[in-house]
Amino acid sequence: MLNDSSTVESVAETAGDPQKPVRNRAATEAAILNAAKWLLAEEGFQGFGINAIARRAGCDKQLIYRYYGGLDGLVEAIGTDLGSWVKDRIPEDTGGMFLLTYGDLMERLVILFLEALRDDPLMRRIVAWEVSENTEQVRRLSEARSKALAAWIERMRGSLVPPKGVDATSVNAMLFAAVQHLVLSAAISGQCAGLALKTAKDWEKAAAALKRIVRGVYG
Amino acid sequence: MLNDSSTVESVAETAGDPQKPVRNRAATEAAILNAAKWLLAEEGFQGFGINAIARRAGCDKQLIYRYYGGLDGLVEAIGTDLGSWVKDRIPEDTGGMFLLTYGDLMERLVILFLEALRDDPLMRRIVAWEVSENTEQVRRLSEARSKALAAWIERMRGSLVPPKGVDATSVNAMLFAAVQHLVLSAAISGQCAGLALKTAKDWEKAAAALKRIVRGVYG
DNA sequence: CCCTGTTGTCACTCATCGGTGAGTAACGAA
């Protein structure tokens, strides 16, 4: 039994996972981070824990403590990783930048945000987490998210200024709040406040309503 | 020891809780339901479980299984109980019903909904739960909630019809979505999309922005 | 009186959670 090590070796080589070259710290760290992001995105923050992440990453949970200092550190790593959201999701230029009015800008921004959020399950889960809990973990993620969002808006805003006589900060908060709740609700139940949100046609109607609202406020 | 039952009796009589007349099923059922509602409202759906409810209700968890058939049945009971939301939260008449236009109506409705949601932690938790999970429990609650909301809107709508040329269903969904996310976010973190929502003045600004939006769409 | 059903309590199983301490296996340097 003991000197018949060829069996073990052959098994290790034939069935060995090429994704996981044994003894590679960087790769393991990445595997853990990816497992965490995947779990959060696909399963939600319910059941998001050390054990599940280790299971998914295919390693021992001890390594999560060693490399990230526990769940908190791992969540923080997700947060910093979130900074890449802007450059991943947003086109470099806005298609010629022929946006002359503030209304043009906000219309485009709101629709872009809607689509970006629709395409990003991880970001959706984080938003849902934000309105459900107020722990240190969530605050960290929330901060990273709002920074990414602010940076994105800032880049798009350029030199355009909001029209006088309207509280643009408050109005824009409403618009983004509406988009966030709409997308969250749709992702979970396929509808929001009685409005079906499944087919592409449904979403076109929603987008049209959003544009209508933006135009109503900003002209 | 066995025949010295006087000790037990005296303790039971002097320290007996007047709030809990032993052997009263109706009272126990109510205590369980109230404990569940209180826990969901104050602690959130995280940690909302059999043990916590029984602890809070001051009875054994076995009774929850016996009287409600487990958590699912209890949640369902909360749902039906939710039907009273309309008559609890909404004034019978709208102050004379001098609402002549659809814009008047929606402006009033949105603001009323904002305030009602702000005042109701239980309803807030349910909304947060809705966008976080898609279990049977949540669906039941969600259905009850949307029914209550629809009934409320229906009562207020009267015979007013939306103006032509605007998709009122979609637009209204946006408005209510905005209010929901705004209130949820504010309740958790005191702000939403960079807009502070703590003081009465903050909320006045938010309400003004909402009205501005409604007026922009419905004139 | 006993019998039966209701109300409530207790003690337990089993699974899973976060967290820790000890031990093992690969690898590079001496």
Place this chain on the structure above:
DNA sequence: TTCGTTACTCACCGATGAGTGACAACAGGG
């Protein structure tokens, strides 16, 4: 080879979760 460091695994702990079966206390009816 030997030794020490690094990467990694395993076995366990206490706490807590949902769920169950047995039993005690009391009520009313025969």
